[in-house]
Amino acid sequence: MDATYIKNHIEQLKKDIYRYVQHKTLLKYTGNPLVDENQLFYMLLPFFNGDHWDDEKYEGIITVGIVQASLAEHGLINEYDATSKEQQLTVLSGDYYSGRYYEILANSGNISLIRQLSESVVLRSEHEIRVYEPRQYAIDDWLDSITVIETECISRFYQLYNYDQYLNIMQINLLILRLQNELLNYREGNSSLLLQKMIESFVPVDHLNFEQYLLKKLDVLIQQLQELLRISSIKAELKQYIAERLIR
């Protein structure tokens, strides 16, 4: 197994997700569903690592991808004006994907995964809406929220099929990747609302400014991930694949 093998499988999963939610009008106005390749990698990780795998699980990760795409579409809605045809159809594409994940699992009778994914949608919505709460959250609360937003759907899949050994690695890695992305946007002056909230909550310690704090936090997380990888029993090629994608 090499990086090409991994990439081919990720590409195939992406195509399958597109195929399951194909809709002529939505495709025309809103394009393909938004899927994150890093998340797709973690959905496939048990398969790559040689764990028991079957059609039910593959269908399961397709629906995990569809749920993530549904919520990602809704993240594109403008706060105050969604009156353009594209925006209106973006609302509907998210709803359509949400109906499709449910329909796919209902047709195969996978009620357990339906339950897990619906719970993850509830939890994600609760965390995504935090940026609009008047309450002040501590910076660690925001890190928890990012973790839920980035990883909850996959976590539920892992928990249902007893893939717990990958849970911490996946959570820390996806948190790192999101923070790195937020940091890049911050440097370019395009901070997300979530990052702005983090900045508001930031209390300077040891004369560090927010950017230095974030870099230090990322260093700690990367060390944690490296340690987890070191003691993990996952295949060496997979450890290498993960490590190569960490920008230090």
Added chain:
Amino acid sequence: MEKMKLKMIYSDLKPDIEIIENELEKALYSTSHVLNDASLHLLRAGGKRIRPLFVLMSAKFGHYNIDRMKYAAVPLELIHMGSLVHDDVIDHSDMRRGRPTVRSQWNNRVAMHTGNFIFGRAIQYVSQIKDPKAHQILARTMVEICNGEVIQIEDKFRLNQNLKDYFRRIKRKTALLIESSCEVGAVVANVDPAVTMRLKRFGYYVGMSYQIVDDVLDFVSTDKQLGKPAGSDLLQGNITLPILLMKDHPKIIQFIERASKGIVTEEERLEMLQIVRNSDSIQEALKVSDQYLAKAMKEVEQLPEHPTKKKLRDIALFIGKRKF
């Protein structure tokens, strides 16, 4: 007054409807203050709860147990609620049932998260039911509602559409969810398949009638009764049955053209309302609604003898004759 009439029809189901109401409140509880406020705001805005009512009434023809039926009745209302929250984003609506919408009170993003939260809760709730058939019906309905809305957006301000386009649209927009309420209620209560089919068709016909009446009320009711400006459907480009029945009227053509550009004045809105109200199209549309009601009644006649038959008849009549 209208709600009182409805309550009288289902008076013997009152304790169970109260259970559903409490369960709805529980289902909408969140650790997030904004979600709690937004959801409870919706819940307290009222609504007729006709979907849970149809679930329960259909279940009466089988093994009725409220502790089990609530897992079907509550999600049906939640799906309806969630789609209203998202619809208000699409339509840029400020008011619903006389109260500010979630999007106008907070913003579109909050409305998106609230809708997703409610949909999530609906599916979480219904996942207590293990029979895949119930899930297949609900899931198909959710997908079809979206398809209907996509078509509605495609058809906006399009006058060269026919009655078939309209019926297909309202089937998906409204009738399917009422049809599914009846079917899911019957499936979960293990109602005989032939009876389930009749209940399903009953729901479909009632749903079609319900939407036609809704479309008529949008023109004939006052702003106060509607809790939003009368004629809002047409202002947003939705060509409903009363308009389709008079689509060649030059003033209507002109109004739609101006509405598509967003340049309609208040005077023009009032003039349009007057034209529609004075036309035959209102009565014609209500006749079509009555035809659907007659079909619904026919289905009721063929149901097995049961005290609920009369209630189904009464509720169908209420829907056809309601004033808002």
